[in-house]
Amino acid sequence: MLITKDVFDIADRLKEIDPCYELHYEPRDGKFRLRSSHGETLLVFPYDRADERMIRHALRTRVERLKSIVEEIERANEAARERYFRARENEAEDGLKEAAEKYYADAKRKGFG
Secondary structure (H helix, E strand, O other): OEEOOOOOOHHHHHHHHOOOOEEEEEOOOOEEEEEOOOOOEEEEOOOOOOOHHHHHHHHHOOHHHHHHHHHHHHHHHHHHHHHHHHHHHHHHHHHHHHHHHHHHHHHHHOOOO
């Protein structure tokens, strides 16, 4: 359902960002969508009501910001990768320490230590 008028003029403010932008509401799933004037869904908003957050979200995800968005995603992915490998290293280190402690405890018990 195309929204042309709303309390906070969100539909009009989105058109100020890009004249091809149209705000739609899908009653089936309760989601607001930003569509082009050709009907293509550009963005599904994660909000349950039309408000200022939609304007900020639309501005933040503009194609003109694609390079910075990709860089942001790459930084987040790199941080996640580092956390993952750091956790695996810690697990390996803990496993080696546990194995060494068991080995030396067994050796001591057998009279080798």
